[in-house]
Amino acid sequence: MGLSETARVTLQVQFVDAGQYDGREPNTLYITRNIVCGQLLNRSVAVILLHYGRHMPISTSSTAAYALGFYRVPTVGVGIQDAEFSRKTVYPTFLRTSPPYSNEARVFLHLLHELQYREVVVVHVKADVNALQFVAVFEKDRSDFKIHVQKYIELDITSSLNTSVEEYFEDVTSNIIILFAKTEDAEVIIDSAPVLSTPGKVCMLSEQASNARRLPTGCLSVRPRQNPLSALRDAMMVMRNGVEFLADYEVDPPQQCANNALNSDWTNAVGNAFYKHLLSTAVFGDNKIEFNEKGDRINIAYDITNSVDGKLEVVGYMSGQNRMELDESRIVWLGGLSKPLEITLPKHLRAVTVADYPFVYAVPTIDSEGCEKLDTVLVEGIDVINGSIDTGFTFDLHLNDSYGAVLLGENGYVLNGMVGELDIDMADLAVGALTINPEREQYIDFSEPWLYHGIRILEKWKPRYSPMESFLQPLNSSLWSALFISVLLVGCAIFLLDLYSPFDRFFKVDKSRIDPDDPFLEPTEDDRLEFGEAMWFVWGVLLNSGVSEKTPRSCSGRALGIVWCGFCMIMVASYTANLAAFLVLDQPEKGLTGVTDPRLRNPAANFSFGTVLDTNTYQYFKRHVELSTMHRNMEAHNVRAAAHAVRALINETLDAFIWDSTRLEFEAARNCELRTRGTLFGRSAYGIGLQKNSPWTPHITNAILRLTES
Incomplete structure (x- = not known):
C-alpha cells in the first residue's frame, strides 16, 4: 500500500493459497511459519481469510487468525461461522462478514413467533462449542418472544444413541423440536431418532444439520441468504471503505514476524485503531454491513427452507431488520399432514391440594372405596371442568400441608408447599383456595379466577359482663365496710343518748303515790327510743326512705341524728353519681374496625x-x-x-x-x-395453579370462563 501526493490510498490485493486439504489435520507450526510469517505478514494492513467447503478443517483459519492478532493485523473472516472466533482474548483483531452459527437462535425465535408456537424442545450435541453458544443465545432472548423451552436435550453421540434418544422424549409434550448439530452428527441423530420424522411433529434444523443426507420431508431449516462469493464481496467492501483511515498515519505494517515488529507503532497503536474503525463503521452496499463489539456480523438476512423430496425449498425469509415473511401455504409438514398442534396434551395429571374446609375436606378412612362416597366443592369443580374440555383428562389427588410461598433462602429464592411442587414438576395442577398474587405468578401459571375474595378479621364475640354485685362497683370495699360500721356505731350512740337522757326523769313517777281515780291524771306513753328503733332510724335516713317511726328524744340524740342525715345525704349523692357514671362507661367493647384499627x-x-x-x-x-x-x-x-x-x-x-x-x-x-x-x-381471587407455560393453562381457563358464563 502506498500514499500518493493527493493523499489517495492505493489498495493492493495478494492471494495466498494455504494448500490442499488431504484429510489430515493441518500442521499449525507450518501454517504459522510458512503461511502467516512467510506470506501474509508482507507489510499487509489487513488479511481476508476465506473458508469454503464444510469438510475443510477450521484449524487452518484459527491458527492464522491467532497469529495475525498477535501482530494486531485486522483479519476479516469469510465463511467462518464458528463460535470460538468471537473470543476477543484469543482473536483480538478478528471480524467476519459471515454470521456466527449462534445467530440462528434469533432466526428460530422469530420463526416460532411467526408460526405462533410457544413450547419447544432444543436438541444439541454434547461438547459442541457452537451448540452451547446457540443455547446461550436462545435462552437469553426467548423471554422477549414468550417462548418456553420444555427441555434442552444434550446427546452424546454413541452406539447406544438409538435407545437413549427415545428416553429423552418420554415426558415431552411439545411437538416442536429444534436440532442444532454438525452435518455428520445430524445424520446420526436423524437416523436414531424417529421422533424427528414422526407425523404431527415440527422438525426445525440448523444450517449445518440441514446439509445432512436423507432429510425427512417436511423439516424446516434456516440458512443465510449470502453465499461465499457475496460474503467475500462484503469483505472487500469493508476493506475498501476502511483503508482510507490509514491515510492519516505513517504506516509500517509488520513483516515476516520480525522481532522489532512487536514494539512497532503498528502493533502498539495503529493496528488496534484501524481494527476499531472497521468495527464501528457501517458499510452500505447491496446490504448494510455492520458488526457488534465481538466482530460478528449482525443484521443479516436468512432464508427459511423446507425439505421436500430431498431438496430444500425456500418458503420464507427474515430480512436484516428482523422482519419475517413466511408463506405457510407452501410448507409441507411431516407426514404430509396439516399444520401440527403446538403440544400433545397429557391425559393424566397430578393434582395437589390442601385440606382446607369448606373447599377440601380430608377424612381418614380404612377402606379406599369410602373415598368415592365423599365429595367437595373443588373435587366436583375439577370434574365439571374436565367435562367441559374436549380432550378431557384423568387425575390423581394428593395432599400438601400449605399453599406455598416464595421465600428467600441461602442459595436464592425457594418455593414451598403446592407452589413448590408445581415448580419442581411434582404436580401438574394445584387446586384449592390458592390465591393469585404477583410473587407466585413469577414461577407458576394461574387459570382465570373462579372465586373473588378479600382479607378480613375474625374475633370472638365477648358478651357484656354484668355480675350480681355490680351495684357495689361505685364504692370500694373499704368504704362499704366503713359505712356499715358507721351505721352500727351511730345507731348504738343514739340509743344510749336517749337511754341516759336527763329528760327521762319526767317520765319516771312513783306509782304508789298516784291515785288511779284522780280525774286530772292523764297517762302518757313512754316514747323513749329502743335499740331496734334507733337502728331503724339510722337505716331509714341512710336509704332515704323517710322516717315515720320514732326519732331521738334527747337533744344530743337529735343533734347526732342531724349530723347523720347530712352524712347520708353526701354519701347517697356520691353513690348515685358514681353509679350513673359506671352504667354509662360500662358498655360492651366495640369490635375491630379493620386493618387501620x-x-x-x-x-x-x-x-x-x-x-x-x-x-x-x-x-x-x-x-x-x-x-x-x-x-x-x-x-x-x-x-x-x-x-x-x-x-x-x-x-x-x-x-x-x-x-x-x-x-x-x-x-x-x-x-x-x-x-x-x-x-x-x-x-384478590382464587385460581387453579399450573406449571409455568403449561399446555393446559388456556384449556382450563377457557373452561372456567364457559362455566362462569353459563
Whole structure:
C-alpha cells in the first residue's frame, strides 16, 4: 500500500493459497511459519481469510487468525461461522462478514413467533462449542418472544444413541423440536431418532444439520441468504471503505514476524485503531454491513427452507431488520399432514391440594372405596371442568400441608408447599383456595379466577359482663365496710343518748303515790327510743326512705341524728353519681374496625393477632411497607393452618385472626361466638395453579370462563 501526493490510498490485493486439504489435520507450526510469517505478514494492513467447503478443517483459519492478532493485523473472516472466533482474548483483531452459527437462535425465535408456537424442545450435541453458544443465545432472548423451552436435550453421540434418544422424549409434550448439530452428527441423530420424522411433529434444523443426507420431508431449516462469493464481496467492501483511515498515519505494517515488529507503532497503536474503525463503521452496499463489539456480523438476512423430496425449498425469509415473511401455504409438514398442534396434551395429571374446609375436606378412612362416597366443592369443580374440555383428562389427588410461598433462602429464592411442587414438576395442577398474587405468578401459571375474595378479621364475640354485685362497683370495699360500721356505731350512740337522757326523769313517777281515780291524771306513753328503733332510724335516713317511726328524744340524740342525715345525704349523692357514671362507661367493647384499627397498628401487650404462615395474607403484610409494624407483631402469633387459629380464637389464646374472607365468613356462620370485623382489604381471587407455560393453562381457563358464563 502506498500514499500518493493527493493523499489517495492505493489498495493492493495478494492471494495466498494455504494448500490442499488431504484429510489430515493441518500442521499449525507450518501454517504459522510458512503461511502467516512467510506470506501474509508482507507489510499487509489487513488479511481476508476465506473458508469454503464444510469438510475443510477450521484449524487452518484459527491458527492464522491467532497469529495475525498477535501482530494486531485486522483479519476479516469469510465463511467462518464458528463460535470460538468471537473470543476477543484469543482473536483480538478478528471480524467476519459471515454470521456466527449462534445467530440462528434469533432466526428460530422469530420463526416460532411467526408460526405462533410457544413450547419447544432444543436438541444439541454434547461438547459442541457452537451448540452451547446457540443455547446461550436462545435462552437469553426467548423471554422477549414468550417462548418456553420444555427441555434442552444434550446427546452424546454413541452406539447406544438409538435407545437413549427415545428416553429423552418420554415426558415431552411439545411437538416442536429444534436440532442444532454438525452435518455428520445430524445424520446420526436423524437416523436414531424417529421422533424427528414422526407425523404431527415440527422438525426445525440448523444450517449445518440441514446439509445432512436423507432429510425427512417436511423439516424446516434456516440458512443465510449470502453465499461465499457475496460474503467475500462484503469483505472487500469493508476493506475498501476502511483503508482510507490509514491515510492519516505513517504506516509500517509488520513483516515476516520480525522481532522489532512487536514494539512497532503498528502493533502498539495503529493496528488496534484501524481494527476499531472497521468495527464501528457501517458499510452500505447491496446490504448494510455492520458488526457488534465481538466482530460478528449482525443484521443479516436468512432464508427459511423446507425439505421436500430431498431438496430444500425456500418458503420464507427474515430480512436484516428482523422482519419475517413466511408463506405457510407452501410448507409441507411431516407426514404430509396439516399444520401440527403446538403440544400433545397429557391425559393424566397430578393434582395437589390442601385440606382446607369448606373447599377440601380430608377424612381418614380404612377402606379406599369410602373415598368415592365423599365429595367437595373443588373435587366436583375439577370434574365439571374436565367435562367441559374436549380432550378431557384423568387425575390423581394428593395432599400438601400449605399453599406455598416464595421465600428467600441461602442459595436464592425457594418455593414451598403446592407452589413448590408445581415448580419442581411434582404436580401438574394445584387446586384449592390458592390465591393469585404477583410473587407466585413469577414461577407458576394461574387459570382465570373462579372465586373473588378479600382479607378480613375474625374475633370472638365477648358478651357484656354484668355480675350480681355490680351495684357495689361505685364504692370500694373499704368504704362499704366503713359505712356499715358507721351505721352500727351511730345507731348504738343514739340509743344510749336517749337511754341516759336527763329528760327521762319526767317520765319516771312513783306509782304508789298516784291515785288511779284522780280525774286530772292523764297517762302518757313512754316514747323513749329502743335499740331496734334507733337502728331503724339510722337505716331509714341512710336509704332515704323517710322516717315515720320514732326519732331521738334527747337533744344530743337529735343533734347526732342531724349530723347523720347530712352524712347520708353526701354519701347517697356520691353513690348515685358514681353509679350513673359506671352504667354509662360500662358498655360492651366495640369490635375491630379493620386493618387501620389502632388496636392492630399499636397493639397492647395483652392483645395478640396473627395469620397463616407462607400464604397470600402473610405475603400481603410482608409486601406492604405501611403494614410492617403489624407484620412484626404478628410473627410471634402466626400459625401453620387456619384451623389452629380458629381453635385459638375460641380458647381465647388469640384475640384476632386475619385471613381470607370466604373462610372467615364460613367459620362465623358455624360458630355464633365468632364474628367477622371490618371491611374487605387486599382484594384478590382464587385460581387453579399450573406449571409455568403449561399446555393446559388456556384449556382450563377457557373452561372456567364457559362455566362462569353459563
